Amino acid sequence: MKKVLFSVIAILLAIGVVGGGAFAVFSDVETVEVGDISAGTLDLTVGGENPCTEHITISNIAPGWEARFYFELKNTGSLPGKLSVEISEIINKENGRGYPELDAGDITYGGLEGELGANLEVWFFSMLDGTRGVRMVDDVGDPVVNKTILDTLDAKTFYVDVSLHPEYGLATLEPNETQTCKFWLILPNTVGNIIQSDSVEFDFIFHLDQA
Numbered sequence: 001m002k003k004v005l006f007s008v009i010a011i012l013l014a015i016g017v018v019g020g021g022a023f024a025v026f027s028d029v030e031t032v033e034v035g036d037i038s039a040g041t042l043d044l045t046v047g048g049e050n051p052c053t054e055h056i057t058i059s060n061i062a063p064g065w066e067a068r069f070y071f072e073l074k075n076t077g078s079l080p081g082k083l084s085v086e087i088s089e090i091i092n093k094e095n096g097r098g099y100p101e102l103d104a105g106d107i108t109y110g111g112l113e114g115e116l117g118a119n120l121e122v123w124f125f126s127m128l129d130g131t132r133g134v135r136m137v138d139d140v141g142d143p144v145v146n147k148t149i150l151d152t153l154d155a156k157t158f159y160v161d162v163s164l165h166p167e168y169g170l171a172t173l174e175p176n177e178t179q180t181c182k183f184w185l186i187l188p189n190t191v192g193n194i195i196q197s198d199s200v201e202f203d204f205i206f207h208l209d210q211a
Contacts, residue, residue: 081208088203114198
């Protein structure tokens with residue numbers, strides 16, 4: 001009887017060991033370390049300067065005057081960006097009215113009612129290899145063309161029109177890539193005394209946004 005009892009206990013112990021072993025499996029754990037995730041950069045320089053220190057002051061202009069300005073824009077960041085040009089609010093100043101202005105029909109009296117911005121022409125575009133230009137368009141696709149009146153560009157943003165020349169790859173400014181923008185300001189010969197002593201202020205604001 002004792003032999004039978006010990007045999008039953010031994011069998012039960014063996015079953016217990018096997019049963020316990022059914023819940024144990026081989027395993028291994030490996031860890032992939034995420035050491036550093038860094039954000040890329042977009043950094044635009046104008047004429048090699050960051051921040052931009054360009055400042056244009058022109059005085060004593062007269063009918064027939066014109067000036068051309070070239071700005072080299074470079075993406076010194078690590079990400080491609082979409083380039084755009086914003087024209088700030090245009091501020092016209094009257095600066096008083098002499099008899100020539102009055103005789104020309106100037107009826108404005110306010111200090112911010114000068115007529116220069118309504119007579120000054122502007123044209124700007126992106127340059128290709130220093131000789132050819134690609135036009136720029138606003139949000140609805142209207143282009144800046146030759147003899148565009150400055151006041152009509154007030155607080156607008158313009159982009160390189162890539163629809164005409166997609167092969168040039170101007171949609172984005174790649175890291176370390178440069179584009180040159182040309183700005184042309186003209187005061188036509190046909191403008192008369194109504195602009196005398198007037199002045200106008202505005203900014204060219206260059207943007208580089210993630211492409």
